[in-house]
Amino acid sequence: MSCKHLIDLNDFAVEDWKSIVSLAVKIRQSPADYQESCRGKLLATLFYEPSTRTRMSFQAAMLRLGGQVIGFDNPQNTSISKGESVKDTIRIVSGYVDLIAARSPLEGFARAASLYAGCPVINAGDGGHLHPTQTLTDLVTLQEEKGRLDHLVVGLCGDLKNGRTVHSLIKALGQFAGNRFILISTKELTLPDYLKHYITARGGQFEEIPRLEDAMPALDVLYMTRIQRERFNSPEEYARQKNIYVLDDKKMKLARPSLRVLHPLPRVDEIDLKVDNDPRAIYFDQAVYGMYARMSLILHLLNNPHPKEVPLGREYPGVRCANPNCIAGREPYLPQTFHKTESDLIACDYCDEQVYLGEEGK
Amino acid sequence: MSCKHLIDLNDFAVEDWKSIVSLAVKIRQSPADYQESCRGKLLATLFYEPSTRTRMSFQAAMLRLGGQVIGFDNPQNTSISKGESVKDTIRIVSGYVDLIAARSPLEGFARAASLYAGCPVINAGDGGHLHPTQTLTDLVTLQEEKGRLDHLVVGLCGDLKNGRTVHSLIKALGQFAGNRFILISTKELTLPDYLKHYITARGGQFEEIPRLEDAMPALDVLYMTRIQRERFNSPEEYARQKNIYVLDDKKMKLARPSLRVLHPLPRVDEIDLKVDNDPRAIYFDQAVYGMYARMSLILHLLNNPHPKEVPLGREYPGVRCANPNCIAGREPYLPQTFHKTESDLIACDYCDEQVYLGEEGK
């Protein structure tokens, strides 16, 4: 692994991703071979906001490797929430355990935690920022179900503007050759430009198709996500458009037999329940692949021969991250550092929010 | 086992019950022999309402078999409660684990869960409907303490009209020869007629004795339960009658040395604390037997050679269950099916509430 922690999938090399995916496939084939791999090891699941499904997936992963789990999932009721700094909590807990999986509503939380942890830290979701084990889950699912991560026609449907999982998946699949993205959303919820550039800069292709129905025939993979009602311009527009983005049996009829439908779950009503019976609907299997993805990740991090910290960028005098949901604004002892982006701007090391410096600031 | 899941004790054959009771006795005699029986297996305790005692009993049971446990006990604070269907939750969780124990305030919850689970489901209590592992606990207790499940004189004291555990125990013991039930309650809280018929139809006997004192001398077993204050017609009547149904040392003096006093716990004030010191009071041992009962049940379900689903009944066009606390009314995708009762009526497959069809409906 190129890094001690998994905060952002991009901290790892693509070779690392492949290695994680490939071990996940192996574990699923013969789980009994790995049943004692983590005997004597302890994982802490520190969940500063409830996320029962993700937490259970991590717990099941560690326990199925023969390890053990401690943690909390309800910090409102715990002493942890009462004023102790993240630094102190993490230093103490990392003295008890071998590995931490941290989830928080604050963006950059896991990065901040990794600065003080004596053990590897996994980002189990930091606000709307990153959720790298979901993306690993998606990669394992594609490898298992399609046999490859390249040369796929991938439909992405829903709120492409704000969807964290969609952005991460594009960044990941964009690293593999020959992938073509079909972007299916309302005009208001299209993919941000920087991600379109990201795709084409790496030789990938994309196409925007506003109606799911029209996109179906071409797809190898359909990644469904939810469009929240509030994202539409008006209730009338919601009423008019919502069915365009709901997957049902009728639309499934237009697709290839080899299509696979993914969804990060939970779903609300963007997939009709009848679709569950279609063998091409694999979102429940995807959740199980997620457990194997996490088992593989845990093994990689616990057996990392060259654990390296992610280097922080540098401070810019007087400049602080303006994101109100960023950990940097909440924990004053954190070094407020920034890194350069692809477009030569600077972005917060914790939450990746960009800062526009005036001329003198550069 | 005649069934993959334990939703209702009656889904199992009486032979199955005997097998579970007999293995529970064996495990208690030599727990070390079973200490590794579930190595590598995972139980999920999904508790949609808190029930600390039952949850700890299941957890202790699984851990003492060498297995592991994940789950939640506080869904108000979890994402699970926020709109995800039972179907989706159960499909995901049953991908992580080998066995589910589910508790819910909704009647029929466990049956609904079993329709979508890829693994066996145990009903750990569904509202006021069923609590089959309590009844297994009671059977193991009687086997251990009385050496048999038949030819017992069993006093049942308290709210016999509404008491879920009392009804289940009668249904269970009614299957064994020669049991005689002494029913001890106020006039308003007598056993429902259908259970009296149930007893006599199987060759059992019952007798109604309104005062606990008068019943004591004849009993092999006394099963105490609570009468809630609200169940009395008036505060005056409560004040007048309550002591009749409180077990104390004075009443214990009237009973045989071989009497055994059971209680499903928690008790409030229906058993005087001084009775705890009487060796015939075995309700705390009963709780421990419950752990062994659950250990045995877990082993039976995980090693079930012929797991069969409980068949659903059929739909009746336009007919829906009227029980506001039934899962069928909350989760619209559930098939609303009904089965025939002994008295040739139809009853909801989830909560067993009877429906009275008009002539045309039949």
Place this chain on the structure above:
Amino acid sequence: MSCKHLIDLNDFAVEDWKSIVSLAVKIRQSPADYQESCRGKLLATLFYEPSTRTRMSFQAAMLRLGGQVIGFDNPQNTSISKGESVKDTIRIVSGYVDLIAARSPLEGFARAASLYAGCPVINAGDGGHLHPTQTLTDLVTLQEEKGRLDHLVVGLCGDLKNGRTVHSLIKALGQFAGNRFILISTKELTLPDYLKHYITARGGQFEEIPRLEDAMPALDVLYMTRIQRERFNSPEEYARQKNIYVLDDKKMKLARPSLRVLHPLPRVDEIDLKVDNDPRAIYFDQAVYGMYARMSLILHLLNNPHPKEVPLGREYPGVRCANPNCIAGREPYLPQTFHKTESDLIACDYCDEQVYLGEEGK
């Protein structure tokens, strides 16, 4: 061990303390040797108030010994809180497990629990009364970091009047020869007289030095604690005095290279964050030593060759403990007994609150 339970460190002989400390050191040196020591054993962590750090420390300790853990940490949401007596809860739970660690806001809770438990009980904190595993943690820390528990110059800084951990540590270190205590606090928050007598009665020495700065040069050990803002006479006095009791780099410069700084954690602002980088600041290591202290304690209690109950004192007709936070006032079935103190008064067996009997009461 001189006692079956650990309620109050003074229930154990000093030889027992030494044995616990010495095994803790051994386990830390070769944890793998103890990885299976508790295989098949079950610990219940019954936390009637949240204390995430202590709970995780107990859980990590038991899991690292190969044992398992059940329990609760949030009783407001559990059925346990709804009216069941401590007696009943403890009798049931001790039927499931081999060991109980109990925490409660009520003073004397663990003692009360121990009266009904079929297994050893560890006091994991009972209100402002006792927290013996914190003191064991402190002793292990001193043994590891200073190589001895005697002939130490120990500075104690903060609220010495009300600080539970400070009082316990003095009682413990007072048993070892040649310890000298430097008491650093405001005039209002000095150590209670009975503890000063305790020190000198055992041949120890103490000195009161009002400014931390002045005390620094002489210290082998500095035990920092928090002074709550409310403890000062006025906001003005708080503003004037608070920095005197804040440890910072400047004050650290005055101390010996061999100084060790301890803190029971969580800290608020009584230690400047920059001090964390000083190798003499070992409060985070102290938390880890706490895990080893608990591992050692667990092994001692589970392998206790002569488990003895702590004897209760006697009842005094008409006399009840007046402490409103004492368990004795909440659970009416508890025997209200008292023991003689060193100064020949009587004190409640649960919370140690002294009772002043009139002449006729003696």
